[in-house]
Amino acid sequence: MKQVWRKQKPRTPGFIRAFTMETPLGDVLEAEFNFHERLVRLAVEIKEEKGRMYGATVKNGTVQGEKDITSGRAYPVFRKIWPFREYFSILPDKDMLACIGGAYEIYPPFVPDAQEKNRSSRLPLQSALFPSTRYDSIFGIVRETRFQRWRRERREAREARGSLWLRFKRRVWGDLQDICMGVGFGCLVYYLYYDYVVLGLTLGILGMAAGLLDFLVRKRSVLMTKVLSFLSFGSYFFYNGYVYF
Numbered sequence: 699m700k701q702v703w704r705k706q707k708p709r710t711p712g713f714i715r716a717f718t719m720e721t722p723l724g725d726v727l728e729a730e731f732n733f734h735e736r737l738v739r740l741a742v743e744i745k746e747e748k749g750r751m752y753g754a755t756v757k758n759g760t761v762q763g764e765k766d767i768t769s770g771r772a773y774p775v776f777r778k779i780w781p782f783r784e785y786f787s788i789l790p791d792k793d794m795l796a797c798i799g800g801a802y803e804i805y806p807p808f809v810p811d812a813q814e815k816n817r818s819s820r821l822p823l824q825s826a827l828f829p830s831t832r833y834d835s836i837f838g839i840v841r842e843t844r845f846q847r848w849r850r851e852r853r854e855a856r857e858a859r860g861s862l863w864l865r866f867k868r869r870v871w872g873d874l875q876d877i878c879m880g881v882g883f884g885c886l887v888y889y890l891y892y893d894y895v896v897l898g899l900t901l902g903i904l905g906m907a908a909g910l911l912d913f914l915v916r917k918r919s920v921l922m923t924k925v926l927s928f929l930s931f932g933s934y935f936f937y938n939g940y941v942y943f
Contacts, residue, residue, distance in 0.1 A: 703729075703790055710739055717789060727782055731794045738797045740786065741767065742778055752778040759799025764854060774854040776802060873921055876911065880904040880928055894939025901932030 706728075708716040713730040720726050724745040731738055741753040751767035752775040766773035779786075779802045786804045789795055795806040842850065880901065887900045905928025909920045 702785070703788070713737075713739065715791060715794070717791070719785065721782070721785065725782070727785055729786065729789055729791075729794060731791060731797070733793065736797050737762070738794055740779055740798075740802075742775075742782055744778065754779060754802070756798050756801045758797060759801055761801055761850075771858070772854075773858050774851060776851060869916075869918065869921070872912075872916060873924055876908045876924060880908065894935045894943055896939075898932045898934070898936025898939060901928050901935065903932075905929045905932060 703717045703719045706716050706718045708714065708730050709728075710730055710732075712735070713732045715731040715733070716728065717730075718726065718728045726743040726745075728741040728743075729738065730741075736757055738756045739753060740756065741751060743749055743751045749768075752765070752773065753767045754764045754775050755762040764773060764775045765771060766775075783802055783804045786798070786802070787795070787806060792806065795804070798804045883904060884897060884901050888894075888897045891897075905925045908928065909922075909925040912918055912920045
């Protein structure tokens with residue numbers, strides 16, 4: 699299995715060793731190692747997301763930073779890296795695996811000696827539920843409890859979203875452009891056809907198009923207030939045009 703990883707020239711300055719591989723599904727995985735700082739940089743390029751890249755920096759089992767490499771923004775990447783933990787666990791570098799130290803549940807393959815085999819045969823359930831931590835102090839590994847991991851993931855999710863003002867500034871211009879474009883296009887259709895039914899249908903289509911633009915192109919949550927406003931005005935004009943004109 700180690701043959702799936704191949705060496706490559708490190709992309710990040712200061713990192714002396716690097717490996718890359720491609721999964722059977724076409725996802726590209728990378729791992730770089732800075733021996734002096736005891737840092738490991740993990741990166742995944744996910745084919746299903748059109749080659750979007752995510753990365754994380756780990757030091758002695760503790761995650762130092764996570765981000766969406768494609769956009770350059772901080773982003774919690776546990777759910778992106780965790781599915782590839784079995785591939786990362788067979789990296790052909792023991793020092794690198796020791797520095798990862800169980801982050802994202804990446805552990806080196808366990809090869810028991812004779813004593814460990816006897817112990818595991820006696821207590822298989824105990825060894826499965828309570829992995830050995832006797833080497834943690836040697837390698838400086840810090841393991842997270844479930845509560846600590848939950849708190850870290852919540853904190854990272856809040857940091858990735860940013861403050862309310864920052865989120866407002868991030869999307870206000872795009873939403874204003876959608877509203878101005880919708881109002882302008884609606885006025886143009888009304889002056890061309892002078893028909894409330896056509897205007898109502900146009901506003902409804904523009905509302906759905908604005909929602910799809912947010913979801914598919916801008917890769918963000920849909921502002922339902924904007925979409926429902928277009929649909930509400932569209933329904934109003936369609937109803938009045940159909941009933942009274």
